Amino acid sequence: MxxxxxxxxxxxxxxxxxxxxxxxxxxxxAGPVSAGAVILDPDRIPKGLNDSKKLTAKARAALEEExxxxxxxxxxxxxxxxxxxxxxILHAAGLAMCRAIxxxxxxxxxxxxxxxxxxxxxxxxxxxxxxxxxxCSIAAASILAKEARDRIMVEMDAVYPGYGFAGHKGxxxxxxxxxxxxxxxxxxxxxGWAPVKAALAGELTLGDGLxx
Numbered sequence: 001m002x003x004x005x006x007x008x009x010x011x012x013x014x015x016x017x018x019x020x021x022x023x024x025x026x027x028x029x030a031g032p033v034s035a036g037a038v039i040l041d042p043d044r045i046p047k048g049l050n051d052s053k054k055l056t057a058k059a060r061a062a063l064e065e066e067x068x069x070x071x072x073x074x075x076x077x078x079x080x081x082x083x084x085x086x087x088x089i090l091h092a093a094g095l096a097m098c099r100a101i102x103x104x105x106x107x108x109x110x111x112x113x114x115x116x117x118x119x120x121x122x123x124x125x126x127x128x129x130x131x132x133x134x135x136c137s138i139a140a141a142s143i144l145a146k147e148a149r150d151r152i153m154v155e156m157d158a159v160y161p162g163y164g165f166a167g168h169k170g171x172x173x174x175x176x177x178x179x180x181x182x183x184x185x186x187x188x189x190x191x192g193w194a195p196v197k198a199a200l201a202g203e204l205t206l207g208d209g210l211x212x
Contacts, residue, residue, distance in 0.1 A: 004048075004049065004050050004133070004139075005049055005050060005051075005132070005133060005134050005135050005136045005138070005139045006134075006135075006136060007040070007042055007045065007135075007136050007137075009112055009126075009128060009131075009134060009135045009137075010040070010042070010112065010135065010136070010137055011042075013109070013110050013112070013126070015109070016108070016109030016110070017039045017072065017073070017106050017107070017108045017109055018039065018108060018109065018110055018111075018112060018137060019037045019038060019039045019073070019101065019104065019108040019110075019111045019112070019123075019137060019141075020036075020037070020038050020039075020040070020111070020112050020114075020131070020135050020136070020137025020138035020139070020140055020141040021035060021036070021037050021097050021100065021101065021111045021112065021113045021114065021121070021125075021138065021141050022035065022036055022052075022113075022114040022131065022132055022138050022139075022141040022142035022145055023035040023036075023093045023096060023097060023114070023145055024036075024052070024142065024145035024146040024148075024149045025145075025149045025169075025170070026089050026090075026093055027171060028169060028170030028171045028190075029170055029171070029172065029176065029180075029189060029190055029193045029195055029196050030081075030153075030156075030163070030165065030170035030186065030188050030189045030190060030196075031081070031149065031152060031153050031156065031165070031169070031170040031188055032078045032079060032080050032081060032084070032096075032149065032152065033078070033079050033084060033089065033092050033093050033096050033149075034076055034077065034078050034079075034096055034145045034146075034148050034149040034152075035076065035077050035078075035093060035096035035097040035099070035100045035141070035145050036074070036075070036076050036100055036140070036141035036142065036143070036144035036145035036148070037073075037074065037075050037076075037077070037097070037100035037101045037103070037104055037108075037111070037141055038067060038071050038073070038074045038137050038140040038141045038144060039071060039072040039073040039074070039104065039106055039108060039137070040067075040070075040071055040072065040136055040137050040140060041070055041071065041072050044070040045070075045136055046063055046066040046067055046070060046140070048063060049063065049136045049139040049140055049143070050132070050133065050139055051130075051132035051133050051139060051142060052132065052139070052142040052143045052145070052146040052147075053142075053146075054133075055143070060143050060146065060147055061147065063140075063143050064143055064144060064147040067140045067143060067144060068144075071140065072106055073104040073105045073106040074104070074140075074144060075099075075100045075101070075102075075103030075104050075105075076100055076103075076144050076145060076148040077095075077096040077097065077098065077099025077100035077101075077102075077103060078096055078099065078148075078149075078152075079092035079093065079095045079096040079099075081187075081188055081189075081190060083095060084190055084192075085190070085191065085192060089190075090117065093119075094117075094119035094120065094121070097113070097119055097121055098119075098121055098122060100141075100145075101121055101122045101123060102122055107123070108123050109123065109124070110123060110124045110125065110126060111123050111124070111125045111126070112125075112126050112128050112131060112135050112137055112138055113125050113126070113127050113128065113131070113138075114127075114128060114130075114131035114132050114138050114141075114142065115127060115128075115129065115131070116129050149169070150169050153165045153166065153169040153170055154166045154169075156188055160186040160187070160188060162179045162182065162183050163175070163176055163179035163180070163183070163186060164176055164179060170188075172195075174206075177195070177204065177206060178206060180195065180196065180199035180204055181199065181204050181205065181206060184199055184200065185199050185200055
């Protein structure tokens, strides 16, 4: 029985460096979208790799440090609020993935990409549904992407207090709705998201905001 991700998908890709790619932050109402790209050393796989959402904050932080130490290559790419507005969130995530792959110090022969959308990336790709639970490389990429984005949102909590960004990282939470109702949207809010548009129009109430 599978107990977590492994390197079988990477091995099935054949010769050449294989990178895992995953994004973080497609769902939040605020902040950038990030993507990680990781080429793991098959002989130095960190123990405990898994979908970043299934790990505790402490485990993610420890794994992030280890991944950066033992990986053959890694990079995190971002797409900004303005790019999300211009491209839409799906294609902004693809842009972040492009930047992550382009930033690798080693050129991959193929990328294993979490999900089922075939983004146009700088190398051939293979999509993997629930890839962060199946592939160690994708799981590692998901951890780097989430940790990098979470740090930005903690920093933004100090810049734009009152929304609780440090706690929920831009996702739906009662304190986030309260902040939007009381303060209106901040410069890092995604103005096209329904709750943010409602707040901008003065139509958001404390009971709203359950749907993005």
